[in-house]
Amino acid sequence: MSNDLGGTTNRTRLRRLPEKAAYDAATIHAIVDATSVCHVATVVDGHPLVLPSLHVRHDDTLLLHGSRSSRLLRAMVAAESVCVAVTLVDGLIVARSTFESSVAYRSAVLFGPAELVDDATEQSVAIDRLIDGLLPGRSGEVRASTPDELRRTSVVRVRIVEASAKVSEGPPEDSPEDLAGSAWAGVVPLETRWGTPQPAPDGAVGRGEIPIPASVEGLERGW
Amino acid sequence: MSNDLGGTTNRTRLRRLPEKAAYDAATIHAIVDATSVCHVATVVDGHPLVLPSLHVRHDDTLLLHGSRSSRLLRAMVAAESVCVAVTLVDGLIVARSTFESSVAYRSAVLFGPAELVDDATEQSVAIDRLIDGLLPGRSGEVRASTPDELRRTSVVRVRIVEASAKVSEGPPEDSPEDLAGSAWAGVVPLETRWGTPQPAPDGAVGRGEIPIPASVEGLERGW
Structure with a gap:
């Protein structure tokens, strides 16, 4: 996999808190792969539009899908490039001052052109990648x-x-003067986990005849 | 509070899945207030930029802050309007088909102009609102x-x-034909909760001399 992903340009170089910045592909990919939810920004009639979306990464591309008539997907393809943010919140960084308090998080911001996946086979493969990204192994179940369904769905590939x-990630970085104070400081983790599956109320599932599938049983840490 | 917030225009009217759309201010505010993390989109040199940010709502405005030299805040103020998405993921909707499978979520998308809060008192009040949004009551601790610190911080107000x-929110809406199949369907909740506070390793906190404060003790459900 190309390490070009890690290149810093004027657009991606972090101006603030550079010590928190990481540009290597492994770090970026780990963040992108840790959740299926991203936020996609494009420009519509000169105005910004950001919407949540599901994604899955395949090599150096991001796959997204939606209804064939999705205005987001249309605007993405029409734009020269789009911007996608993937953010995982890990907790609160509680410092001894408001100024140093913040959130513990991992965030990746990606830029690239978007194109419609119009080949039927590629589209079908992409949709399987998306469902397996959400729930590993689900496409086989x-x-x-x-x-x-394929006709009614558009898949977009962002390079x-x-x-x-x-x-x-904390701990908070308080100034020496604040260290002497009486305020508490620390990190409050935000824990996410998959809860007990709730079977659909209808059909054979609702009658309790279908066991929880391997894909759901195999879900690991939450987003 | 104005109900204008709920107005539907060409930009905000949901084209897809209109039965999932809600436009009343109470619904929108509840989503915006349920987390401090949002994604803010603006346009820089004609290109979209989206970054995660902390926010707090005050009436019909959203307050955001950052470093005085933040390119996001500058671009926001320079733009005619910005777009902010607040998204909470509640679980996986596991349908009997890939087509009907999705994510359970609550999402609000807001549009409006951004302006710098340049009055020192208003800026200070806004920063207290932000920290109290993150951790209720923290500004008093x-x-x-x-x-x-105030000079080094910019606060932006989005109207x-x-x-x-x-x-x-599920349950999945499978077609009648799929209901007869043998695939499992249901919802897998994504549960979030605040974990055990981890005290900072330094100062009196590190020596175990400072108890967990009321703000941290009082944290309720996770984001």
Whole structure:
């Protein structure tokens, strides 16, 4: 995999807190791969638009999907490039001052052009990658997508040409004067985990005839 | 509080899944207030830029802050309007088909102009609102911000002039044909909670002399 992903340009170089910046592909990919939810920004009639979306990374591309008539996907493809942020919140950094208090997080910001995946086979493979990104192995547990479902779905591929990451994890960095004070300081972790699966109320699942599948059983840490 | 927030325009009217759309201010505010983390999009040299940020809502405005030299805040103020997304992920909606599978979430998307808060008193009040949004009551537990800290911080106020919300919660809506199949379906909740506070290793806190403060003790459900 190319390390170009880690290149710093004027756009991706972090101006603030450079000690928190990481540009290597492994760091960036680990953040992008740790969740299926991202925020995609594009420009519509000169105005910014950001919406949450599901994504999965494949090599140096990001795959996203939506309804064929999605205005976000259309605007993405029409734009010269899009910007995608992937953010995981890990907790609160509670400092002895407001100024030093913040959030513990891992964040990646990616830039690149978006194009429609119009080949039917590639589209189908991309949709399997997306569902398996959400729930590993799920594509093997459900029927194949129908031609009508594929027709109603658009898949967009974002080629990641620039990216940066920022990781902030505490402990708080209080000034020497504040260290002598009486205020508490520390980190409050934000813990995420997958809860007990709630079976659908209808069909054979609702009658309790279908066991929890391997994909759901295998879910690991939350986002 | 104005209900104008709920107005639907061409920009905020949801084109897809309109049954999942909610436009009332109460729904939108509840989503915005349920977390301190948002994603802010603006346009820089014609290109979209989205970055994570902390926010707190005050009436029909959103307050954000950053370093005085933050390129995001500068670009926000320079733009005619910005777009802010607040998203909470509640779980996986596992359908009997890939097509119907998705994520359970609550999302609000806000649009409006951004302006710098340049009055020193208003800036100080805004910073207290931000820290109390992150950790309720915290502003009363720490010293006041110093003039130097305030000089190094910019606060931006986004006036929310358009907004929409989308809530997707399951159970999955499978087609009648799929209901007869053998695939499992249901919802896997994503649970978030605040973990055990980790005291800073230094100062009196590190020596175990400072108890966990009320603000941290009082933290309720995670984001």
